[in-house]
Amino acid sequence: MIVFNITWSEERVREFLQKENLSYQNIEMPYGLSTGGDDRSSTCKKILPDDLTGKTVLDIGCKFGYFCIEAIKRGARKVVGIDFDPENIRKARMIADCLGMPITYELFDIETDRIQEKYDYVLCLNVLHHLKDPIAVLDRLIEATYENLILEVASLGPRDRKRLKISLFTSMLLKHLPVLFISGNGRSSQFRDHKFFITQSAIRRLLMNHQNMFASVNIEPTEFKDRFIAIAAKRRIGKLLVVAGPIACGKTTLIRKLQNNELPEVAGCLNVDDFSSWRTVNARRFDELTDPVIDKLILYYDIKRPFFKNTKVYERDVALDILKNAAAVSFLTLWTPPDILIEQLDKKEQDKSRDGRSTGKKYQKLRKAYQDFEKIRTIYSDWIEFCQKQSAKHIVVSVTDGVRISTDENWKQLVMEQ
Template identity: 25%
Template sequence: MTTHQTHENGPKGQTDSAHKLSRLKMPDDLTGKAVLDIGCNEGFFCNQALKRNANRVIGIDMDEEFLRRAKEFYVDPRVTYLHQGWNKLPEGSFDLILWTSAMHYELDPQSVLVSIASKLTLGGTFILECGVKEVPRKEMVYSLRHDGGNWYPTLPLIEEMLGKAGFSYRMVSHAELVGTDPIPRVVFHCKRRIPSVIIVSGQTQVGKSDLAGLLYPAAKKVISLDHFISRIAVSECVHTPLEKFIKESTDPNSLGPTYDGIDANGLTEAYISLLSKGVAESDDLVVIEGYMTEKQIQLLEAKLSNKAFVWVARKSISSTGLLPTAKSLAIQSKLNEEATQAVKGSEGDCSNEVEQLRKELRHAKRYPWKYLKSAIQQRRK
């Protein structure tokens, strides 16, 4: 009997399964994971998942003879072989999904990719091996081979389809001709795309609003913390201790004490839990702009760790790189203090000079600290 796949300790089959395995780059450790092999053929890759300690493996295929061999070759209580197509995938979610050497049989691959995305766990991996025509146009290319005519996407088209299905992806094995196939195959590793959250944090008048403004056109959602707090503060109805604290303690002309007071009154968890609900699974980019304490930032990062990538943007005030927020604020506070003292020790009205210093502090991309300190010293003389 000639097999399609080449099995360990068996005769050579029609395909080099070991070489294909090396190109797929399956995870080495699947302990406790659930695996779905779409178009599993004779079960070679289902068995590879079992050898990597997968807890549950399902292989589906429309060819009953392939499935009969799979059940004969690989007997294990953890694996189930189902005679079905891929238009409706098995129940449950999966940590690893394989769809290899099969997409060219599907006339509507986009719908299958969307279905696969709905079955993939957050953090799971979808491995797609498919024939791809590397031309710059987005189209399906019809090509004849030994079993008839089939349709293959061009590279721009498959990349667009993966994006529309909600995947982030990277090509892990480049184009390679397989057997007598006229179209070379590539391998993609795909993950469910999750939101990116950029926290643009800092005290007032440090330029964070300018940076956030540059990000607004790309963001699906923007959360201004000042607006967030202010809306609660002026609301007629409050329901929680957090909302009550904000309403009773907020000075609309100075929100800083409210942010700090949230931590001081043990309301950080409630504040961050409420704020994190503003990030939805369907969001691509969310910008959160405003002052946050280090405790609040760390808790928000932890709260979103399983549902979003979190980036924290702070103002750089050192030519040697980024400084921690606390140190940055301490330096700015010191300079403001020195400027105030300099004005008090001067004759006449120096309010215009103070305002000029503040403008420099707000708008400079990198603060010229040595120059400013020199200017302060000159004003003191």
């Protein structure tokens, strides 16, 4: 444990504790004194590892800074506590000064101010359910998190149930559903206003299903009744290659050849020496990707996906959220002419029917779409436009008549050649 330089005299600490009302989170002060308030040490053990050397931590709604102090004690490189109450910030700064700890406290409203950088750990404990728009804030927290996002949230307890005049049966039912329960008058007790009560499965769905940036969400009880902690581990990908094209264009074969290092000219264009250790994930199977840290990953992406999913634009496709988790992204778009697409689609369907897995209507619809050359070109063109906006390396490859590689700017030339 790191020892800090205490500059305050015992008399000054005693005077400070007497004068200020600091009783919220029990903070250990020098000379065997403390602020009084709730003991949050068991929550702290659950959410912060013993060693935070080199890590950065942001505590949103930090109150007097208990969790910031604990992060600094564990060796965090940078700790920032934010709160919209000037009194909290004033007191938190005085406590940090007394303890000689380098913590930055800022007056900040999480609903209106923007977090400017990413932190390894983002804590938001007992704040979300007080906010006007918790989902919008959650998005900001996700963006600000590099490693772990930790939330402590109020769910509907027996006292709240009675106050809100909800029957026992309804509350039991709600507890098991993914619900953001909107409190009628915004008050759950004399002192605290809860605008929402949020169930565990609601948090899980918001973090795991509405977007694709977390590898896992662990839910734990806390020392407060009817509250829970969610510890969400963000996916961190080193290098990501998106291999894209419509269904039946040959992505699976191309990826297999890349992983067998059979396409050195393509690998060379992507500045990769060896693809054999790269993992693969299909955009439909992110649930298989439970490791938070993945060094090298190939994403298998169907460029018609947003149209099947009704999201319509690539920017809204949750599968592409993963681009934000990667340190370096490159794109490989596989161009396959419509006649070959139809041939490969028919073969795929025949194989599926043989296995009793016919796709019927979807296959017919796709086959009809592939008969329209202009439509195919538009889909490719929209996708390539999206890739260009990502400012990442992008190549367009054709393998139907030998291997041809083109940059995204002159991909149309490649199309005309075939």
